[in-house]
Amino acid sequence: MSERSKTISRLLNHLDARISYINAKLSVVVPSKIKALRLRSNMPRQSDLARAANMQQSRISMFETPGAANMTVETLARIAAAFRVGLIIDFVPFSRMLDWENNYSQDTFDVIKIDNDMAFLNPAAAGVMQIGGYLPLSNAMGAGCRSETIGSNAGATSNMGQRLQRATGMEHEPIQKMNGEQIDGREKRAA
Amino acid sequence: MQNHKNVILFIEPRYWSFFDYVDGGGNRIEEWCSGLSMEAKDRFDTLLKNTRKISNHLLWGGFKFLKGKPKEERIWQLDFIADNKQYRLLGVFGSVRKTAVIILGCFHKGDIYTPHDALKTASKRAKELREGRATIHERTVQDDI
Numbered sequence: 001m002s003e004r005s006k007t008i009s010r011l012l013n014h015l016d017a018r019i020s021y022i023n024a025k026l027s028v029v030v031p032s033k034i035k036a037l038r039l040r041s042n043m044p045r046q047s048d049l050a051r052a053a054n055m056q057q058s059r060i061s062m063f064e065t066p067g068a069a070n071m072t073v074e075t076l077a078r079i080a081a082a083f084r085v086g087l088i089i090d091f092v093p094f095s096r097m098l099d100w101e102n103n104y105s106q107d108t109f110d111v112i113k114i115d116n117d118m119a120f121l122n123p124a125a126a127g128v129m130q131i132g133g134y135l136p137l138s139n140a141m142g143a144g145c146r147s148e149t150i151g152s153n154a155g156a157t158s159n160m161g162q163r164l165q166r167a168t169g170m171e172h173e174p175i176q177k178m179n180g181e182q183i184d185g186r187e188k189r190a191a
Numbered sequence: 192m193q194n195h196k197n198v199i200l201f202i203e204p205r206y207w208s209f210f211d212y213v214d215g216g217g218n219r220i221e222e223w224c225s226g227l228s229m230e231a232k233d234r235f236d237t238l239l240k241n242t243r244k245i246s247n248h249l250l251w252g253g254f255k256f257l258k259g260k261p262k263e264e265r266i267w268q269l270d271f272i273a274d275n276k277q278y279r280l281l282g283v284f285g286s287v288r289k290t291a292v293i294i295l296g297c298f299h300k301g302d303i304y305t306p307h308d309a310l311k312t313a314s315k316r317a318k319e320l321r322e323g324r325a326t327i328h329e330r331t332v333q334d335d336i
Contacts, residue, residue: 004336006318011332017229024233028241028271031252039250066238067272101237102334105244 011094021094025101027067030076035064036109037083055083084113204289207243207272209282210327212294212316218328219316223296231273235280235296238271240332248284248291257281257310264317266294276300283320292320292327324328 001009010017020081043049046064050057062069063079073089080087081181092100118126211220224232242251253270269280281295294316297309304310319325 003331004333006334007229013210020233022232024237027234028237028252032241035250035252065270065272067234068253068270098336101241104241106241106250107244107246 025097029101029104031064031066031068032069032106033109034060034079036106037085037111038064040110041083049079049082053078081109084115085111087115106191130142206333207245207248207289207291209243209330209332210285210292211330212221212289212320213328214316214319214325215268218298220293220330221328228274231276231278234271234273235278236333237240239252239330240334242269243332246289261336264331266313266317267291270295273333277307279304281309283317293330 007021011021038044038046038049039047043052046060047057050060053060059069063071063075069075076087077091114120203240211218213219217301224235227235245251248254248267251269253268255268255270257264257268264283266281268282269282271278271280276298277300278296279296280293281297282291282293284291295309295313297304297306299305299309306312316325320327
């Protein structure tokens, strides 16, 4: 039995295994994202970010250490606000969580700040779809679409279909194959 | 030809590769891993999977060079927390770019390490690697789970 099969079996059958799996991803990727945003911001020192977020520097240090802090939604919102970016917390299929992890790279992760987020500040003038903060798709979705800034890296073009679905509000609706069979997030791309 | 410079071109690997320390007794890192709780093992795997994508090792989460060790050893530590314990991976960089060898896994509370002789053992293993008395085995990182 392969390592993957063992893990899948564990995840299918045990609540604790699913909790551990989800926590592992979050406890590594979220601290890494905080670090990436800090280093790309105009407050590259932990103490600068701490000041902007009204927190102790030691807490910022903890937030950047994998697994060191149990961050509440309130704390994450505070950090996002200090970075002048938004925050999405969402329930997703495991396949999408895996994509989220695999498509993430600390080396390339960045998010448009509210000051430069024209699609938010002035969507009519911006006239573009802004996805992932990197990939302007002019005319892709037509007028009236809400812009979306998703925390992900620039190279993640492979899940563009999913992003477009998210932007159009179809995120949680099942997609039907031609024969009417429902498919999950992983199969969507293949289809 | 006077200004010609010899340039050795090499391809920069996209990701880091992690290797386990192996001696006559077997793969010591795999042995350590097999004794970890599910939570610690999941975090260990996820940590390596994501850390290998960060080009500059100084930006790895929880990375430091071990204090108080001779410079030639250059043993680094990578910290993570699971089961309310502070785990620490100790390692050295390989001679090939973007390769790192994990020489020991342990956890600690302050200066008290489990196993208690972790730092001494790490130094010994680093030396054995330098002298070619130990080998390494590449750690498989699974992207599909």
